[in-house]
Amino acid sequence: MKDLESWLKERRITEVECLVSDITGIARGKITPVSKFVAEKGMRLPESVLLQSVTGDYVEDDIYYSLLDPADIDMICKPDSSAAYPVPWALEPTAQVIHDCYDKMGNPIELSARNQLKKVLALYAEQGWRPVVAPEMEFYLTKRCEDPDLPLQPPIGRSGRQETGRQSFSIDAANEFDPLFEDMYDWCEAQGLDIDTLIHEEGTAQMEINFRHGAPLALADQVFLFKRTMREAALKHDVAATFMAKPVTNEPGSAMHIHQSVLDAKTGRSVFSNDDGTMSQLFLHHIGGLQKYIPEALPLMAPNVNSFRRFLPDTSAPVNVEWGEENRTCGLRVPDSSPQNRRVENRLPGADANAYLAIAASLLCGYIGMMEGINPSAPVQGRAFERRNLRLPFTLEMALERMEHCEELASYLGSKFVTGYVAVKRVENENFKRVISSWEREFLLLSV
Numbered sequence: 001m002k003d004l005e006s007w008l009k010e011r012r013i014t015e016v017e018c019l020v021s022d023i024t025g026i027a028r029g030k031i032t033p034v035s036k037f038v039a040e041k042g043m044r045l046p047e048s049v050l051l052q053s054v055t056g057d058y059v060e061d062d063i064y065y066s067l068l069d070p071a072d073i074d075m076i077c078k079p080d081s082s083a084a085y086p087v088p089w090a091l092e093p094t095a096q097v098i099h100d101c102y103d104k105m106g107n108p109i110e111l112s113a114r115n116q117l118k119k120v121l122a123l124y125a126e127q128g129w130r131p132v133v134a135p136e137m138e139f140y141l142t143k144r145c146e147d148p149d150l151p152l153q154p155p156i157g158r159s160g161r162q163e164t165g166r167q168s169f170s171i172d173a174a175n176e177f178d179p180l181f182e183d184m185y186d187w188c189e190a191q192g193l194d195i196d197t198l199i200h201e202e203g204t205a206q207m208e209i210n211f212r213h214g215a216p217l218a219l220a221d222q223v224f225l226f227k228r229t230m231r232e233a234a235l236k237h238d239v240a241a242t243f244m245a246k247p248v249t250n251e252p253g254s255a256m257h258i259h260q261s262v263l264d265a266k267t268g269r270s271v272f273s274n275d276d277g278t279m280s281q282l283f284l285h286h287i288g289g290l291q292k293y294i295p296e297a298l299p300l301m302a303p304n305v306n307s308f309r310r311f312l313p314d315t316s317a318p319v320n321v322e323w324g325e326e327n328r329t330c331g332l333r334v335p336d337s338s339p340q341n342r343r344v345e346n347r348l349p350g351a352d353a354n355a356y357l358a359i360a361a362s363l364l365c366g367y368i369g370m371m372e373g374i375n376p377s378a379p380v381q382g383r384a385f386e387r388r389n390l391r392l393p394f395t396l397e398m399a400l401e402r403m404e405h406c407e408e409l410a411s412y413l414g415s416k417f418v419t420g421y422v423a424v425k426r427v428e429n430e431n432f433k434r435v436i437s438s439w440e441r442e443f444l445l446l447s448v
Contacts, residue, residue, distance in 0.1 A: 001041050004081040008034055008095060011086060017096040018043045020077055021113045021224055023424050024054045024303070025354035029077070029099065037079075042099060044074035050101070050111035051420055054304070055431050059423035067111070067420050075109050076102045083221050088190040089232045098221055110414045113356035117220055120360045123367055123412070130265040131363050132343075134213035135223050138254035138351050139243045141177060141205045141234060149438065152248050154205040155239040163205050174200040174207065177237075184233040191229065193222045202316055203251040213259065216359050223256070223355035245302070245350035246309035253310030253317050254351035258362050259335070261343035262286065262370075273339035281373075287344055288376040289369015290332055290362070291321045294348060295392050296406035298399045299425055300361035301349035305396050305432045310350055318347050319392065324380040331384075331392075348392075364412055396429055 008016070016037040018029040028049050032040075047068055051059050058064055083098035100118075101109035108115040124131050142152040154162045157176025167173035174181070181198060188195050199208040209226070211219055227243055234241035246253040262271050262282070272283035294301070302308060310317040318331035323344070325334045333345040344366075349358040368374070393399040403409060404422045 001038070001079070001081070004079060004084055004097070005038055007081075007084055008038070011093060011095070013086075013093050013095045015090075015092055015094045017087060017094060018077065018079070018099055019096055020045065020049075020099050020101055021354060021356055022050055022052055023111070023113060023354065023357075023421055024052075025113070025224065025227070025356075026054070027224070027228060028052075034095075037097075042076065042078045045077055045101075046072060047075040047101075047103075047109060047111070048072060050075075050109065051424055053424050053427045053431070055428065057427050057431065059420070059427055063419065063423045067416055073104075076104060076106075078102060082218075085191040085193075085225060088187040089229075089236070096225065098224070110416045111420050113354050113360075114217075114220070116413055116417060117217055117356045117360040119413070120364045120367065121216060124262070124363070125265070127370075128265045129271060130263045131216055132213050132261045132263060133216045133219050133359055133363070134211055134259040134343075135219055135355065135359070136208055136210045136255070136257040136259075137223060137226065137243070138201055138206060138208045138256070139230060139241050140203060140247050140251075140254060141180075141207065142240050142242060142247070144235075144238060144240050152242070166202055166204070167200055168202045170200045174198060177239075180233055180237040180239070183236060184230060187229050187233060188226065191225060193226055193229070194219075195222075195226070201252070201254075203248065203254075206252065206254065213261075216363065220355045220359050243351040245304065245307040245352045247306075255310070255317065255347060256349045256351045256353055256355065256358060258346045258349055258359060259343050260346065260362060260366065261341070262366075270340050270342055272342040277339040279342070282370050283342060283344075284376055285369045285373050286366040287323050287332060287334075287369065288374030289367065289372070290344065290346065290365045291323065291369075291376055292374055293365035293368055293406075293408065294321050294331070294346075294362075296402050297361040297365055297409055298348070298393060299396065299403050299421070300357045301346075301353050302396075302399065303350075303353055303357075303425060305429060307350045307352055308395055308399075311392065311394060318384070319394075320384050321348070321392065322380045322384040323376060324384065327380055327384060329384040330380055334379075360413075364409075368408060368412070396425065400425055400429075 019027045077099035079097045087094040101112040143155050194212045196212045197210040201208045230241045274280050311319050320331050322330045323332035324330040331348045346362045410418045
């Protein structure tokens with residue numbers, strides 16, 4: 001806390017946003033005067049916020065009280081001094097500090113998404129390995145719309161016109177929103193978010209921001225805060241930024257591609273490459289683990305009903321867990337690189353996923369493969385869309401069923417977490433099924 005107190009004092013911070021990530025990835029917590037934050041050295045929150053759905057509902061009572069104390073007690077949230085950032089869009093000098101969640105005995109709360117990632121990283125550390133990740137975040141800019149029944153529209157750019165057609169990698173199309181992106185870059189720099197390339201993606205007003213590779217926990221924190229930053233920058237310029245997996249009909253979905261590699265913690269050398277530069281057995285086993293366990297852990301990478309709208313053949317999203325070198329039709333792409341930088345790109349997670357959980361799940365699947373010596377299938381040459389093996393569950397219901405019955409996930413992540421996560425997602429799915437869609441009104445209303 002002393003380092004954190006000095007950091008706050010140097011920046012003359014007057015308010016602190018105390019944050020934790022819930023299962024969905026929503027920032028929950030308290031806003032407090034800096035004097036109270038320093039005096040209390042953290043905050044207390046009901047543990048139940050970690051079982052809250054995206055609609056604000058909770059799981060059924062029998063599950064709720066089997067996972068939480070019947071008295072609905074508080075958990076203790078302690079600030080991580082390495083996860084303190086300024087809030088550059090605030091009117092007053094404000095900081096946001098990410099907290100970790102503990103019970104009153106000092107044990108990490110299992111339902112915490114950030115704690116789950118830390119648990120997976122500890123597994124790697126026990127083996128003398130250090131994983132490295134580099135997320136890529138896709139998102140759409142849209143006109144602001146108050147009516148959720150109306151389809152989203154592309155925003156007006158500097159030219160005064162809406163974007164039309166596909167503008168993949170267009171510099172001029174990205175420049176239409178220069179003022180917005182200048183604020184975004186300035187605010188990311190002020191927070192120390194290590195973003196790299198800005199790309200105009202395939203969809204209309206769809207963009208991508210790449211993060212530089214680094215430590216998984218730090219990168220997950222940065223993605224968590226980047227979503228807040230991007231939305232704030234968009235609102236300042238009277239548009240909206242959405243990280244929904246499939247926000248616009250007939251447009252590509254938005255992914256959170258995760259590049260991942262593993263280094264020897266002592267030497268810093270990649271364990272994915274042999275001395276002669278060829279692929280190591282650990283690398284192949286890592287891919288084998290991804291292939292075997294991603295279908296079981298898919299809800300952590302595709303957490304919403306809307307997430308599964310991305311998975312369509314012959315689109316920019318994969319529909320498999322095949323692997324191949326420089327092959328974007330595979331769910332697992334191995335980019336061309338030097339032996340030291342050998343990595344696998346997991347192309348399955350959606351931009352709507354909780355970054356802590358998506359990164360944890362992706363690394364865990366690879367870890368299990370390395371520990372169990374799982375061999376991958378043969379790499380794909382050509383179009384992976386035409387391969388029919390290693391198929392994924394294509395609905396949230398199917399995916400949750402598989403996750404619920406996967407013993408390996410429960411043993412590593414904890415049965416309490418798996419039960420709670422599945423229950424939250426089922427509550428959200430039930431809420432979704434209560435809503436009658438415009439498609440049903442258009443095609444069934446007067447026809448059946």
